Amino acid sequence: MEGITGLVDADDVQPGGRDYERGRSMMAEDVNAAVRGALAAGAHEILVNDAHGPMRNLRPDDLHPRARLVRGKPKQMIMLEGLTGEYDAMVCIGYHARAGAPGVLSHSFMGHEIEDIWLDGRPVGEIGLAHATAAALGVPVVALTGDDAACAEMTEWDPSVAAVPVKYAHDRFAAELRPAGEARTAIEAAVAAALVPAPPRPAPSVAEATLTVRWQSTTVPTTLLGLPGVTAENGRTIRATGQLPSLYRQFGVWMRVAASLTGQAPYC
Structure with a gap:
């Protein structure tokens, strides 16, 4: 929006x-x-x-x-x-x-x-x-x-x-x-x-990707370290590796956990 x-x-x-x-x-x-x-x-x-x-x-x-x-x-x-x-x-x-x-x-x-977020090391x-x-x-x-x-x-x-x-x-x-x-x-x-002509389709991929997220505080990443496959880069930064779209779905879980821990307005 x-x-x-x-x-x-x-x-x-x-x-x-x-x-x-x-x-x-x-x-x-x-x-x-x-x-x-x-x-x-x-x-x-x-x-x-x-x-x-x-x-x-x-x-x-x-x-x-x-x-x-x-x-x-x-x-x-x-x-x-x-x-x-x-x-x-x-x-x-x-x-x-x-x-x-x-x-x-x-x-x-x-x-x-x-x-900040990185996908395979690229800011995203x-x-x-x-x-x-x-x-x-x-x-x-x-x-x-x-x-x-x-x-x-x-x-x-x-x-x-x-x-x-x-x-x-x-x-x-x-x-x-x-x-x-x-x-x-x-x-x-x-x-x-x-859409005209029909756009070329990318080949579906099963390659693994690494998602890295740096959070504003240590509260969320410390909690997320309890999930399988989540590792820490430092006190505020975590990462996980997996196949997209499963990794995207896992990121959604991270956000739901974060939302339960924080009450900050989105546009401060």
């Missing part, structure tokens, strides 16, 4: 925020633009996964009638819930840059609780980790929308992905906004173009 057209502040994207209800409507409009683009390209089945915060941001009545919705939590596969190798492509709507990047509402999964955020996991399933990521920082992060990870900036970051809570109608026209066109 942080990368949705027009949204720049926690009050836009968190339940109870003064502009959250408006943010939900803006989110639905961006998603529906992507759905229209997919339908124009000939898609016959579209699954939307609401993966922001409470994962109940999209009101079903606001969603395009041709799309199915996965709503609510917990979800074992977080942002990739419902994705299987049977799907031809994945589209990422409303994404944001990783923790420490100069992007709108930038963070990695848990506000400031997670300071929600964008790269979702892309790598989808690729391991044999599903290509074909388009992404967000601010210019998120788009740059996606392009650095995979330049073949169509990246659509809907705003241009001035700071973490400020941006120059692309007009809403223009942004949604661009989303629809980019998704349609990315």
